[in-house]
Amino acid sequence: MSSDRLTPEEVGERLAAFLQRHHRARSVHIDDLSLLTGGASRQTWSFDAVIQHADGKTETLPLVARADPRKGPNVMSREAEYRVLDAAVAAGVMAPRVHAMGDDSLEVPFFLMERVEGETIARRILRDDDYAAARERMPAQLGTILAAIHAVPTDDLPLQRPEQGLSPAETEVSRFEQTYRMITPDPHPAFELALRWLKRRLPPPAESTLVHGDYRMGNFIVGPEGIRSVLDWELAHVGDPMEDLGWLCVRSWRFGNDDLPTAGVGTREALFQAYESARGCAIDPEAVRWWEAFGNLRWGIITIMQARAYLDGMSRSVELATIGRRTAETEWELLNLMEDTTYA
Amino acid sequence: MQDRPAVDELLAAIEHFLDAEIVPNVPGSRGFHARVAANAVRIVRRELDLQDEHLVAEWERLDRILGPAERPANLKTLAAELRSRNEALCARIRDGHEDDLALIAEHVRETVRDKLRTTNPELLSRSAPLDRQPGVA
Numbered sequence: 001m002s003s004d005r006l007t008p009e010e011v012g013e014r015l016a017a018f019l020q021r022h023h024r025a026r027s028v029h030i031d032d033l034s035l036l037t038g039g040a041s042r043q044t045w046s047f048d049a050v051i052q053h054a055d056g057k058t059e060t061l062p063l064v065a066r067a068d069p070r071k072g073p074n075v076m077s078r079e080a081e082y083r084v085l086d087a088a089v090a091a092g093v094m095a096p097r098v099h100a101m102g103d104d105s106l107e108v109p110f111f112l113m114e115r116v117e118g119e120t121i122a123r124r125i126l127r128d129d130d131y132a133a134a135r136e137r138m139p140a141q142l143g144t145i146l147a148a149i150h151a152v153p154t155d156d157l158p159l160q161r162p163e164q165g166l167s168p169a170e171t172e173v174s175r176f177e178q179t180y181r182m183i184t185p186d187p188h189p190a191f192e193l194a195l196r197w198l199k200r201r202l203p204p205p206a207e208s209t210l211v212h213g214d215y216r217m218g219n220f221i222v223g224p225e226g227i228r229s230v231l232d233w234e235l236a237h238v239g240d241p242m243e244d245l246g247w248l249c250v251r252s253w254r255f256g257n258d259d260l261p262t263a264g265v266g267t268r269e270a271l272f273q274a275y276e277s278a279r280g281c282a283i284d285p286e287a288v289r290w291w292e293a294f295g296n297l298r299w300g301i302i303t304i305m306q307a308r309a310y311l312d313g314m315s316r317s318v319e320l321a322t323i324g325r326r327t328a329e330t331e332w333e334l335l336n337l338m339e340d341t342t343y344a
Numbered sequence: 345m346q347d348r349p350a351v352d353e354l355l356a357a358i359e360h361f362l363d364a365e366i367v368p369n370v371p372g373s374r375g376f377h378a379r380v381a382a383n384a385v386r387i388v389r390r391e392l393d394l395q396d397e398h399l400v401a402e403w404e405r406l407d408r409i410l411g412p413a414e415r416p417a418n419l420k421t422l423a424a425e426l427r428s429r430n431e432a433l434c435a436r437i438r439d440g441h442e443d444d445l446a447l448i449a450e451h452v453r454e455t456v457r458d459k460l461r462t463t464n465p466e467l468l469s470r471s472a473p474l475d476r477q478p479g480v481a
Binding site: 258318321 | 383387434437438445451459470
C-alpha cells in the first residue's frame with residue numbers, strides 16, 4: 001500500500017489522529033486538506049489543523065505534510081529533509097519551520113512543516129503587477145539567501161558528500177553521466193559533446209558547503225514584498241556552493257525572460273554582488289558558468305528521467321510524457337554555451 | 345484510403361477542442377494538463393509535417409561524418425538505422441580526435457535545431473545568442 005491509495009478523507013483522519021497524539025490534545029480536526037503536488041518524488045498536502053489543547057485552548061496551525069509517494073528508496077529520506085530544514089532555519093535561512101517528524105500514520109514516511117502563504121508559480125511572479133516590487137528586490141535577495149544557505153553547518157547532517165578523492169564537480173559529472181548512460185532510451189550526441197567539454201574544463205577544487213540542489217524559480221514562495229521562503233530541499237547535498245549559482249541561472253528557470261539570467265528577474269552581476277557581500281568572498285564567474293552548463297546537462301538528464309517514468313508505465317501523466325520532448329531545449333542551450341570555445 | 349478529414353485535420357480538431365473549450369473552463373492542474381496536451385498535439389502535427397525531411401537531412405549529414413551508407417526508403421527502418429548511426433557518432437565523440445569535433449558539432453547543432461523546429465520552434469526564434477542574430481554587431 002502507498003499513500004497514493006489513501007483517500008483524502010483517510011489522509012485527513014490519520015493526520016488528525018497523529019497530531020492529537022503529538023500534542024496530547026483533546027481533539028484535532030483537519031480543514032481545507034488539499035494535495036499540492038502529487039509528483040513522482042513526493043506528495044505534498046496542505047491543511048489547517050484546528051487543535052483543541054488539553055487546557056481547553058484552541059489554535060489553528062497552517063501546515064504542510066511532505067510524504068514519500070511510495071515505500072522504498074527515495075531521493076532523500078523525509079527524515080533527512082526534516083533535519084536539513086531544521087538546521088537551515090536554525091542558521092537563519094528563510095525556509096519553512098518544521099513542525100513534527102511523522103510516524104507510520106500515512107503508511108509512508110512523512111513530516112509536517114509550517115505552511116508559508118504566497119506565490120510559487122513562476123509565470124505569475126514574473127508577469128503579474130502584484131509582484132513588481134518583489135521582482136526589484138529578488139536579485140539581491142536571491143544572493144543573500146543563498147549565502148546564508150552556504151553557511152549552514154553540515155557536519156551532523158545525513159547528506160550525500162563528494163566521493164573520496166573526487167572534487168564536487170567531478171562527483172556530480174560522474175553521477176549524472178552514470179544515470180544518463182543507465183536510463184537514456186536514445187543516444188544524445190549533444191550530451192556526449194557536453195560531457196567531453198565539462199570534463200576538460202573542471203573548475204578548480206573549491207570549499208565544500210551545504211548546497212540546496214534545486215535553488216530556482218518555482219521553489220521560492222514570493223509575496224508582494226519579495227521572497228518569503230525557499231522550498232524543496234530534497235536534493236540538498238554537500239558540494240561546491242557555485243553549483244547553486246549556476247543552477248539558478250539555467251535558461252529554463254527564466255521562463256521566457258531570456259535577458260535576465262538570474263531566475264528571469266535579474267542580471268548575474270546583481271546576484272553575484274549580493275552574494276559576495278553577504279558571504280565575504282569573491283565569486284569566480286568562470287566556475288559559475290561551468291556549473292550553469294552542467295546545470296543544463298543535469299536538467300536535460302532529468303527530463304529523460306521524467307519521460308522514463310511515463311515510458312516505463314510508472315505514470316500515465318501527459319506532463320511527464322511531453323517533458324521527454326524538452327530534452328532538445330537543454331541540448332540547444334548546451335551547444336550555445338559551448339560554442340565560443342574549442343572542444344579541447 | 346481514408347476519407348477526409350485527414351490526419352492533420354483531425355488533430356487540428358482535437359487541438360482546438362482542448363485550447364478553446366477545456367483550457368479556459370477547467371481550473372487547476374487538470375486545466376494545466378489540458379494545455380500540455382494541446383501542446384503535445386501541436387508537436388505531433390509539426391512532426392508529421394517535418395519528419396521525412398528532417399530524417400533524410402540527418403542521414404545525409406551523417407554520411408559526411410561516418411562515411412556514406414545506403415539510406416533506407418522505409419521511414420521506420422530509416423529511424424531505427426539512424427539510431428544506430430547516432431550511437432556510432434556518440435562513440436566517436438567520446439573517443440574521437442579534436443579535429444573531428446568541429447564538423448560533428450556543426451552537424452549536432454543542425455540536428456538539434458531540426459528537433460526544436462518540431463518541439464518548440466518559438467524557442468529558436470528567441471534563443472540565438474545576440475552575436476548570432478542578424479543585424480547585431
